Amino acid sequence: MTVPDAPGAPDTTDTADATATPAVQLLTTAHVRDLLGLTGVRPTKTLGQNFVTDPGTVRRIVRVAGVQPGDVVVEVGPGLGSLTLGLLEAGAHVVAVEIDPPLAEKLPGTVAAHAPEVADRLTVVRSDAMDVTELPAPGGRPATRLVANLPYNVAVPVLLTMLERFDHLAEVLVMVQAEVADRIAAPSGSKTYGIPSVKAAWYAQASRAGSVGRNVFWPTPNVDSALVRLVRRDPPAGEATREETFAVIDAAFAQRRKTLRAALAGWAGSPVRAEEVLRAAGVDPTLRGERLEVTDFAAIAAAGRG
Known part of the structure; x- marks a missing residue:
């Protein structure tokens, strides 16, 4: 019962x-x-x-x-x-x-x-x-x-x-x-x-x-x-948390046609800062979000911590 x-x-x-x-x-x-x-x-x-x-x-x-x-x-x-x-x-x-x-x-x-x-x-x-x-x-x-x-x-x-x-x-x-x-x-x-x-x-x-x-x-x-x-399976290795990584994912796909440099400008604070973070993470700033794996988004989140 x-x-x-x-x-x-x-x-x-x-x-x-x-x-x-x-x-x-x-x-x-x-x-x-x-x-x-x-x-x-x-x-x-x-x-x-x-x-x-x-x-x-x-x-x-x-x-x-x-x-x-x-x-x-x-x-x-x-x-x-x-x-x-x-x-x-x-x-x-x-x-x-x-x-x-x-x-x-x-x-x-x-x-x-x-x-x-x-x-x-x-x-x-x-x-x-x-x-x-x-x-x-x-x-x-x-x-x-x-x-x-x-x-x-x-x-x-x-x-x-x-x-x-x-x-x-x-x-x-x-x-x-x-x-x-x-x-x-x-x-x-x-x-x-x-x-x-x-x-x-x-x-x-x-x-x-x-x-x-x-x-x-x-x-x-x-x-x-x-x-x-x-x-x-285990989440991506690295320093980024799930919340930090998901924030990057949300920003990257908010405007699918934009490059990551532009799509992540609001998240990073500016297009210039977004490009700096992307390059630090080993990601091409001219790519779009649909080209990245979850490990890439975690790397971006970790690089953007500073």
Whole structure:
């Protein structure tokens, strides 16, 4: 069951650990429609609510994510529980972060009905993912994976926030809008390379992990979806902090058509100072931001400290 909200902390439902995986009944379109009727929830664009209704797609996501029995997995935006049930079927303990109160309240009951023998592996955190500063650690084990169907309108900030706050998340597989996936995984020099690409690269190596058709969702979205995999790695070596480096990234891409000398003039104090810093960092001032790697931005931030 779900316990009441505690002052200053998200609501959680604590459960025991297990790794055996009996049969789990995944959700279909009929289940999704029935559950929406029971919760009284109407899918909204504001929360980016499109629910996966194809069991095959759910199992594919779980398989591509590499979820193993005993893993502790964070799921942001579980909704009605389509992916949650798939993760439980794979033997994981799921920490599900849900912002919508009716959905958060209903999820434990849905899991109990569709997967009664593994329902004790679910922990529900009733909160906006952007507000979560601590995650439950079932059995004292922190989550090592994030697997989620992220709401399209907040996918990038949620992803970057989770990577920043929870360094124990070693691997991530998220389903996002296809063009967002392209931006996150884009290599330097490409047309889609930008702020999400570089900031994600501070934390992890990102890559596209497949496409997902529109017909597996209800209601059917107006955009295509894709999977993005991120594997945690050490941030760039050097003296610059994440905050300092991100400030340079933001300035460099604020006006994409400008050279770095011009784009970083405001950040550095003047075009002349920007050129001095860029040369000290070993970066050509006539380049544009999309030509640089995250290590270059870190070097610029470090050189600009003086």
